Amino acid sequence: MLKERARPRRSKGRNFSKGRKLMDKLAGLSLIALVSLVGVASQPALAQATAGKKASSNTNNRSDSLVERGKYIVERVAMCERCHTPRDGSGNPERTKWLQGGPVQNQVTYPVANYAQSEPRIAGAPPGTDEQFITLMMTGISRTGAPPNPPMPPFRMTREDAQAVLAYLKSLR
Numbered sequence: 204m205l206k207e208r209a210r211p212r213r214s215k216g217r218n219f220s221k222g223r224k225l226m227d228k229l230a231g232l233s234l235i236a237l238v239s240l241v242g243v244a245s246q247p248a249l250a251q252a253t254a255g256k257k258a259s260s261n262t263n264n265r266s267d268s269l270v271e272r273g274k275y276i277v278e279r280v281a282m283c284e285r286c287h288t289p290r291d292g293s294g295n296p297e298r299t300k301w302l303q304g305g306p307v308q309n310q311v312t313y314p315v316a317n318y319a320q321s322e323p324r325i326a327g328a329p330p331g332t333d334e335q336f337i338t339l340m341m342t343g344i345s346r347t348g349a350p351p352n353p354p355m356p357p358f359r360m361t362r363e364d365a366q367a368v369l370a371y372l373k374s375l376r
């Protein structure tokens with residue numbers, strides 16, 4: 204059985220046509236490589252002319268998208284506004300006092316030690332240094348070395364998310 208199977212594989216005709224196919228493939232590949240090389244070679248002047256422009260607009264895009272991502276996290280995911288924005292008479296957040304802090308929004312129905320009576324302003328410059336803020340968002344530990352009083356949630360963000368939130372808050376200056 205084994206011998207019979209092995210034989211056709213060794214036949215010259217088959218090997219030859221396999222070789223041909225491989226050659227054809229290689230030829231095709233090198234043609235593609237050649238075309239793309241020619242393409243690249245004819246571009247450097249254009250590339251150099253736009254490089255400076257691109258570099259500056261890339262930086263802007265990057266910080267814009269960081270702020271956008273931070274806004275999304277603050278307004279849609281972590282809901283910082285629920286506590287850090289004062290309400291109007293009907294209980295709606297006051298847009299003119301967005302994230303500017305005020306008296307605590309929620310009261311608990313059971314006793315909690317150290318329940319906070321107010322939320323700080325976080326728009327513009329949140330309390331503490333940038334790194335302390337990022338640590339707070341990543342670990343739930345504030346600049347005092349302990350968690351803030353409840354109801355401030357103990358967030359566990361990634362560094363990227365924490366940086367995005369900070370970029371957004373700073374953009375509200």
Ligand code: HEC
Pocket residue numbers: 276277281282283284285286287307319320321322323325329330331336339345346347350351352353354355356358368
């Ligand atoms: C459920 C209510 C609530 C939510 C939601 C909330 N916070 Fe707070 N936050 C508080 C309270 C209350 C305090 C004050 C705690 C204290 O006095 O110890 C506080 C304090 C802080 C502080 C000050 C910490 C310090 O070192 O003094 C920062 C910064 C902060 N919050 C940022 C945020 C951000 C950013 C978000 C959203 C990602 C957020 N908070 C969401 C209630 C909340």
